């Protein structure tokens with residue numbers, strides 16, 4: 001049976017859990033030690049820049065024309081989106097495009113909050129039916145720790161901007177976005193995790209605002225959240241230490257309870273799952289469309305150097321690339337466990353985000369002329 005490239009089983013609609021990441025810029029006013037920004041000045045192996053309005057329009061047109069639907073839109077990539085000179089206009093356009101929730105189930109922005117001025121705030125606060133979220137990456141409560149981690153001295157501005165943002169949301173009667181106050185657990189900040197938790201808990205309590213505290217993506221974030229996140233280290237061999245530290249800090253804060261602890265996968269389990277012969281396919285080539293500011297389309301956020309690029313949207317339409325031969329080959333490489341054409345993936349420990357079920361994989365195989373290989377796939381992953 002041949003392959004039907006017009007549908008490919010993913011567009012429209014895309015599988016649950018699908019993500020579209022649009023990098024508005026790769027410039028940043030921080031240089032955080034845990035971010036690729038601190039590793040290279042040319043993070044995509046080329047100069048930095050800002051996404052043009054024309055490129056954004058062409059992407060939205062492709063989505064509207066195809067009827068594709070994503071679980072999440074992430075209007076950021078490897079930079080600080082609020083540095084984009086047209087940020088308020090662009091974010092408004094995205095929110096309006098999706099105001100009746102036709103294309104994205106949620107819109108989630110990450111920002112360091114240092115540039116969260118009145119215009120950005122006004123563009124972001126809304127009453128749409130989409131449960132969008134803004135994550136404020138703070139990671140510290142002491143200025144010297146903030147400087148050590150983010151190499152930026154604007155901690156006070158960032159804190160004031162976040163508090164003012166939430167206060168304006170409440171006083172203006174807007175219901176959205178939900179706010180996530182993020183603290184990535186590292187050696188540099190582990191000793192102030194409790195102070196951070198108490199500070200932001202007091203902030204929410206004194207305003208009688210409902211909030212939750214998470215150390216994992218579970219339970220789902222349904223209100224404002226203080227989030228103690230595990231560090232995603234640059235190298236696999238640092239994963240065990242990052243996990244151990246995260247677990248001990250979360251435990252020390254009293255966040256780990258028995259119903260949640262079985263969700264934590266140890267590093268060894270990760271490494272076992274990553275063995276080529278047992279490794280499950282990554283959802284990236286199936287569910288993660290990542291577009292850099294200059295139109296390059298790749299299959300995940302890990303691929304910062306664009307080694308897995310499918311092409312450029314300035315030359316080829318979004319879904320023509322996404323459903324084209326190159327991504328078909330990427331998906332088959334992951335399904336068959338032969339990652340030789342994708343060396344980047346061999347050392348990647350992103351094995352479960354977003355999730356990809358066997359049913360989704362086998363559905364795709366049936367729709368794309370690969371039904372005869374389903375048995376081989378299930379045997380390879382021990383099913």
Ligand code: SF4
Nearest residue numbers: 028030032035037112
């Ligand atoms: S603020 Fe975000 S994008 Fe900028 S360096 Fe830090 S982690 Fe990277």
Ligand code: SF4
Nearest residue numbers: 282284300345348350
């Ligand atoms: S295995 Fe890693 S590098 Fe490869 S597609 Fe998945 S997330 Fe990207």
